[in-house]
Amino acid sequence: MSRRFTPKVVTANHLLDGDAIWLTADNQWTRTMSEAEYIDDADRANERLAFAASQADITVGAYLADAKLGENGPEPTHFRETFRTRGPSNYAHGKQVEL
Amino acid sequence: MYKYNDFDEAFVRSRVEQFRNQVNRRIAGELTEEEFRPLRLMNGLYLQLHAYMLRVAIPYGTLNSRQMNQLAIIAEKFDKGYGHFTTRQNIQYNWPKLQDVPEILSALADVEMHALQTSGNTIRNVTADHFAGAAADEVEDPRPTAELLRQWSTDHPEFQFLPRKFKIAVSAGAADRAVVKAHDIGIQVVRNDAGETGYRVIVGGGLGRTPMIGKTIVEFLPKADLLPYVEAVVSVWNLLGRRDNKYKARIKITVHENGLDEIKRLVDERFALIRPTFSGVDQAMLRDIETHFAAPAYKNAPLDAFDDRLNSDPVFRSWVDTNVAAHKVDSYGILTISIKKHGETPGDATADQMRLMADLAEQYGHDELRISHEQNVIIPHVHKSDLPAIYDALKPAGLATANIGLISDIIACPGMDYCALATARSIPIAQEIAVRFDELKLEHEVGPLKIKISGCINACGHHHVGHIGILGLDRAGVENYQITLGGDGTEDAVVGDRTGPGFAAEDITDAIERIVRAYLDLRLNAEETFLQAYRRLGMDPFKAALYETEAKAHAAE
Numbered sequence: 324m325s326r327r328f329t330p331k332v333v334t335a336n337h338l339l340d341g342d343a344i345w346l347t348a349d350n351q352w353t354r355t356m357s358e359a360e361y362i363d364d365a366d367r368a369n370e371r372l373a374f375a376a377s378q379a380d381i382t383v384g385a386y387l388a389d390a391k392l393g394e395n396g397p398e399p400t401h402f403r404e405t406f407r408t409r410g411p412s413n414y415a416h417g418k419q420v421e422l
Numbered sequence: 423m424y425k426y427n428d429f430d431e432a433f434v435r436s437r438v439e440q441f442r443n444q445v446n447r448r449i450a451g452e453l454t455e456e457e458f459r460p461l462r463l464m465n466g467l468y469l470q471l472h473a474y475m476l477r478v479a480i481p482y483g484t485l486n487s488r489q490m491n492q493l494a495i496i497a498e499k500f501d502k503g504y505g506h507f508t509t510r511q512n513i514q515y516n517w518p519k520l521q522d523v524p525e526i527l528s529a530l531a532d533v534e535m536h537a538l539q540t541s542g543n544t545i546r547n548v549t550a551d552h553f554a555g556a557a558a559d560e561v562e563d564p565r566p567t568a569e570l571l572r573q574w575s576t577d578h579p580e581f582q583f584l585p586r587k588f589k590i591a592v593s594a595g596a597a598d599r600a601v602v603k604a605h606d607i608g609i610q611v612v613r614n615d616a617g618e619t620g621y622r623v624i625v626g627g628g629l630g631r632t633p634m635i636g637k638t639i640v641e642f643l644p645k646a647d648l649l650p651y652v653e654a655v656v657s658v659w660n661l662l663g664r665r666d667n668k669y670k671a672r673i674k675i676t677v678h679e680n681g682l683d684e685i686k687r688l689v690d691e692r693f694a695l696i697r698p699t700f701s702g703v704d705q706a707m708l709r710d711i712e713t714h715f716a717a718p719a720y721k722n723a724p725l726d727a728f729d730d731r732l733n734s735d736p737v738f739r740s741w742v743d744t745n746v747a748a749h750k751v752d753s754y755g756i757l758t759i760s761i762k763k764h765g766e767t768p769g770d771a772t773a774d775q776m777r778l779m780a781d782l783a784e785q786y787g788h789d790e791l792r793i794s795h796e797q798n799v800i801i802p803h804v805h806k807s808d809l810p811a812i813y814d815a816l817k818p819a820g821l822a823t824a825n826i827g828l829i830s831d832i833i834a835c836p837g838m839d840y841c842a843l844a845t846a847r848s849i850p851i852a853q854e855i856a857v858r859f860d861e862l863k864l865e866h867e868v869g870p871l872k873i874k875i876s877g878c879i880n881a882c883g884h885h886h887v888g889h890i891g892i893l894g895l896d897r898a899g900v901e902n903y904q905i906t907l908g909g910d911g912t913e914d915a916v917v918g919d920r921t922g923p924g925f926a927a928e929d930i931t932d933a934i935e936r937i938v939r940a941y942l943d944l945r946l947n948a949e950e951t952f953l954q955a956y957r958r959l960g961m962d963p964f965k966a967a968l969y970e971t972e973a974k975a976h977a978a979e
Contacts, residue, residue: 379454418472
């Protein structure tokens with residue numbers, strides 16, 4: 324029996340401004356994590372990551388990040404990913420004020 | 423200060439255009455990220471957590487008002503109105519857009535600045551004593567040597583793909599203010615018994631995962647031998663350094679694994695081979711460079727108004743006592759402007775603050791500014807009679823905090839608020855500690871105490887050489903902070919000792935307060951600094967205060 328798969332989202336940075344972005348189920352990139360495709364299957368995760376990596380004109384450094392399902396969609400499980408959804412803590416800059 | 427010649431100017435401009443072309447090709451899809459990444463890193467452009475980050479070189483931390491004003495304009499036009507001064511005397515912009523970076527580099531070139539070799543496996547920005555040219559204790563101004571090294575290392579064809587990054591620092595004082603012993607090569611300008619000026623060369627220092635204090639490889643190197651000798655050291659390491667494991671690639675590991683004697687033998691062998699190929703052009707260039715660093719035309723003015731203010735205004739006096747260091751000219755001072763107001767981000771300055779500092783340097787400071795590795799801004803030549811006017815201008819701008827060398831003068835790396843490599847945040851910890859000791863009104867009583875915080879093992883925040891070092895880690899998905907005590911980044915450099923288990927973010931400021939209160943209880947008198955007390959007493963009493971009190975608190979819960 325294979326190890327239990329931790330659900331994932333596909334995330335990357337945007338080529339032009341470097342902002343954190345997530346891959347949606349309909350092949351779009353969103354700046355809001357909760358709109359991302361929630362992936363609970365390892366094969367699907369690898370397939371989606373390969374798709375993301377092929378979008379080199381939009382993305383840099385696509386990877387799979389652990390996620391859990393919240394009320395409005397996927398949510399981060401690690402603090403690093405949480406910071407990516409909002410921006411730095413010393414100034415009201417980034418997503419916390421731009422979204 | 424150094425003024426670009428036609429060659430420098432043309433070279434920097436050509437690199438801007440080259441990079442502009444590369445950015446266009448990346449955006450057009452003609453370059454993959456794998457192809458583009460090393461190219462952008464050569465130009466100081468990183469991709470961080472939320473955005474790109476551009477690291478701009480400020481060679482040996484020296485700049486003039488025109489350059490500082492340009493940094494302010496760039497901050498406003500291309501960033502969010504501020505910049506972050508770093509422990510390599512550089513400035514980082516946290517929010518540039520990829521398509522704007524060529525314009526930023528072009529704006530930098532307009533004021534003889536660039537972002538070359540601020541990243542990648544090359545020889546990085548050469549740092550130097552931020553009091554250079556002003557300190558009373560120096561053999562000579564270390565900056566011409568640093569500038570010679572900058573010119574030699576920039577685009578050096580042999581050293582563009584080194585095993586890892588390579589950092590050089592130069593100091594020339596009895597006191598080491600440039601942390602030379604924590605560099606791949608540290609250079610100290612010294613004078614021998616015959617009265618000749620030369621260099622003590624130290625190799626294999628470094629912080630990071632495996633902190634090491636550098637070892638002296640040659641006690642006295644004649645000045646004319648500098649470039650061939652440094653070239654010999656770098657090329658020996660270039661061949662010998664480990665490329666199989668990035669954590670073992672720095673020269674400190676090469677020296678450690680092969681032994682200083684073997685490295686010295688190889689360097690001497692290489693030096694003998696290449697020394698004859700240096701025809702003396704470099705020394706002619708050095709003599710030209712030296713003319714750029716002539717001392718300013720010091721002025722004479724009465725000091726009565728300064729003395730009156732000193733005697734009548736205790737807040738002004740406290741600021742002078744804390745932030746103004748002795749200058750080699752008696753009537754002058756070296757002013758350190760704290761960009762670490764309590765609760766603010768260490769090393770950050772807004773565009774308006776940059777402009778004010780530039781204006782003050784132009785009006786009162788012989789048009790010179792420095793960035794220190796401790797993330798402050800220095801006006802190195804200030805006549806004391808001008809200090810009241812400078813203070814009055816700085817105060818409303820939030821730039822008159824009297825905390826240089828004190829507990830709130832904290833070095834902090836950007837940490838996980840910005841950095842993609844970080845394992846925990848640094849900035850909020852620095853902010854909280856500074857605010858805590860300000861509220862307690864203890865910092866002047868505590869006296870000299872250097873806290874340095876890194877948000878990962880790479881140690882950009884120099885935590886190993888902090889009197890109190892803090893290292894942020896990810897422990898099972900939670901930010902956790904390890905403490906080291908007794909580190910020192912001066913001529914007596916030593917790596918701090920770990921106290922034991924780390925602390926959660928919400929407990930770390932209390933932990934630091936327990937250490938500091940223990941010091942206040944334990945010190946012989948107010949003259950004994952934290953570091954002296956630690957050296958006298960060792961870890962035990964501090965550890966007891968740090969953990970036993972904590973155990974008691976838990977038992978009482």
